[in-house]
Amino acid sequence: MFSVSLRLRPQIHRLPINLNSKSSLNKPFISTMTTTNPKMEEKREQENHSKNSTILSSKVEKMQGILDEDSTGGWDKCWEQGLTPWDLGQPTPVLLQLLDKETLPKGRVLVPGCGAGHDVIAIANPERYVVGLELSENAIKRAREISSSSPNAKCFEFIETDFFTWRPTELFDLIFDYTFFCAIEPRMRASWGTQIHELLKPDGELITLMFPTDDRDGGPPYKVSVADYEEVLHPWGFKATSILDNELAVGRRKGCEKLGRWKRCLNHSQL
Incomplete structure (x- = not known):
């Protein structure tokens, strides 16, 4: 990951690192890896919401199409095809x-x-x-x-x-x-x-x-x-x-x- 000159080959002293150690040496590394960017998190939530809204709108349109063709039996077809955007999957x-x-x-x-x-x-x-x-x-x-x-x-x-x-x-x-x-x-x-x-x-x-x-x-x-x-x-x-x-x-x-x-x-x- 690092570029090293061929002319200068400095001696590098490697320190032994115990990956299982809970010493302060490892704490900054762990903290850096787990820190989340609030703006990135908000953007990700907005993208997920937009994606879910698109999927829901698509289901509603398909459901309405089925019911336009058959206003009575269409409800059963919607359940059969899993087009039930009104179903929360839990009690209200x-x-x-x-x-x-x-x-x-x-x-x-x-x-x-x-x-x-x-x-x-x-x-x-x-x-x-x-x-x-x-x-x-x-x-x-x-x-x-x-x-x-x-x-x-x-x-x-x-x-x-x-x-x-x-x-x-x-x-x-x-x-x-x-x-x-x-x-x-x-x-x-x-x-x-x-x-x-x-x-x-x-x-x-x-x-x-x-x-x-x-x-x-x-x-x-x-x-x-x-x-x-x-x-x-x-x-x-x-x-x-x-x-x-x-x-x-x-x-x-x-x-x-x-x-x-x-x-x-x-x-x-x-x-």
Whole structure:
């Protein structure tokens, strides 16, 4: 690595170095090798974020293409091909926070469009029986695989059916909707509101994690607003008890989510 003149051949005295030694001789060398450049690290993170965003955008475009061709069976094809950009691969963080704070109703819980069932598994316990509803056969298979070793396996079930035509024998104390309202075509939102009304007990609670609230064209996911929910829920007597920005939103969803909690006025009657 070093250039040595042929004319001058100075005698070089080599010092023995013990590579295993913890002496101060080795410390500067180790420190130099492990020191990271903050600017380089920031640049690397930006490059990784850009790469992940490109991959995600590509998946969304492919997913939308499949659903344009087949709006019903397309969801199952997306699961079959692994085109599920909405799937976090884990329970929704803000839902875990609500569970930790013990602010969720007990009793029967419904999660429409449950996907791989991460939220279903997280909510379920001896005090809450959870039903995960899903139209996709492949999603149901995946959910059952993931949940097979759950200690609360008797506290939940997955049903493959259409949310809009399903008629259960019992109503629910809580309905949790995340990435379902935004997945259906906007023209179907009024029917969503009607079905929520039909499935929830009179004193039950609806929790909506509203996404995406930013301005975008097309879908799914179709852009949503608080007003969109109010439009289809107010006719059934639902009023928001709280609407907050979701500070625990993940990745590109940051700044594009609101957590809404809704209760029905018991003296409401639809004219």
